[in-house]
Amino acid sequence: MYDVVGIGNALVDTEFKLSEENLANTGLARGNMTLADTNTQNALFAALDAQGIRPAKQAGGGSAANSMVAFAALGGTAFYQCRVGGDDMGDFYLGDLEQLGVATDVNFAVQNDGVTGSCAVLVTPDGERTMQTHLGTSSDICADNIKFDTLNGAKWLYLEGYLAMSPSVSDALTQLHTTARKHGVKVAVSFADPAVIKFAKEGLLAMLDRGVDAVFCNFEEASLFAEADGEADPVNALLKYSELVVITNSDKPTIIACRGDTGIIEHHIDAVPVSQVIDTNGAGDNYAGAFLYGLSQGLELPVCGKLAAEVAAAIVSQFGPRLSVADYQAIKAKTL
Template identity: 45%
Template structure:
């Protein structure tokens, strides 16, 4: 297995995206702007209702850490993705999509079971609400992971959604240990307010004795630290991570460590779909750091990439778009 820059662990989900009304979200008893876990039967009923009354926008391979890994790889770095899919058509589609994006995977990722799916409901204000049936990815474990690429990677990236899985948390603990033994930096995202609200203990376990880089949005930051301001939340998060990045939606992002603290403005775009925006931000940020860029440059590139994701439906851009945006960014910085 070739050396990679990024070793990421996360859920493997096929997204089904719909344009929906706020009324529909309320009628389905969903909490707008969050991710809700469900079973296959309940999700099938929601899918039936969506197809009958809302606007279908298409299917895409998703999963938070996978979206991050695609952005990282498409910008020009190398990556490995550890996940679990079923031996079904959706599982084949999912892994083929990663391969086409230049991302390494392992045959260990395939097992008996059903590949996870996520209903992504995008309301008129571009906010995404997710209804997720994890399928076989709920049982992601160390059995699906080839840890060899991690030993020579630059970064280990951990998805906060894994906080709900007992077996995944055990696997992450192994990955963290390997990373520390091989001087691999650890990055983690809190992923979603619902994870902070309902899987706080699991998140604590993923963070363990701390990480090198922590990503979250302002709502997650305040919920996790039980504070009422971003500034207070940041002070507590810096006790858990060497560097903290708090995204602020259209307002940009705050980046902070022991030596630096700054705010990067957002870019003005017409928001269409926020699904995957935070993931793309993390991927671009990590890519820039991996290339030796400073935190300011990393944040600016991340803002550019994530703003483009927001302006289109789906959790990812076309692969070629990432490289095109990177060239645009380089010209702006020249």
């Protein structure tokens, strides 16, 4: 039995430190995620190598997977639905999740003739992350890769927004949502990236229209969504779809909003100051995972926000999208 069941892309992150000029030369949209085919991904790696830019770190990634790691490392039980290839990268990816306490099932996750997805994470001196993603076999995730009975007894189903870009998973998401509601499981959606709203709004709306209990996003994503929805206020726009809305905003306070009996209730939780932002990759994912852990434990919304803010601050103060289990536990002990 699991507290949370997540589904999302399975990607091995390769992180690079580079200058603003080097980033501009790639032609990628700064701070956004861009999808790429095999040749384009290989060309980017080759171009970086030709400029003497070597990988700084390689680690398991994927937005929802990062959230599940934070959730499990803080003490919750998590299962991750995903699709990897029958290759060394796939073995590495699933083994990494297991080591961090997140359960998977190789009988559902591994596509023997597939290639595990990869993500090039380009980090500029200000810590901003820009990504180019080759989904590989993850782009074909479908009902065959989902172990539906993991929802029995679960508290939350967690969906990453990037799934809106994978048409193959649409029917499975409907089935997941139906199964979740049948078992009384709440549903959370993370927007994950501005590119999801820009290029896959229809798929994202399909997720929301089924009914969700929590939405996680940042201020840019919320503003883009509200504008596309004809709303001036992001909070009002999102509360049309969800009972709870959590909007992070870099070093500014996070807005936590929910519907109350007498109107909208808002909490504003200050970001935790950091001496230097090293890498923003995974900050939002970890915020959502830590916040969801707090919800699963029955903590008050402001307490969930404070725990999540502490975890996100630790993430941006280091290189890479995940902490060690010991670090997550230390933050929990300090905050709760």
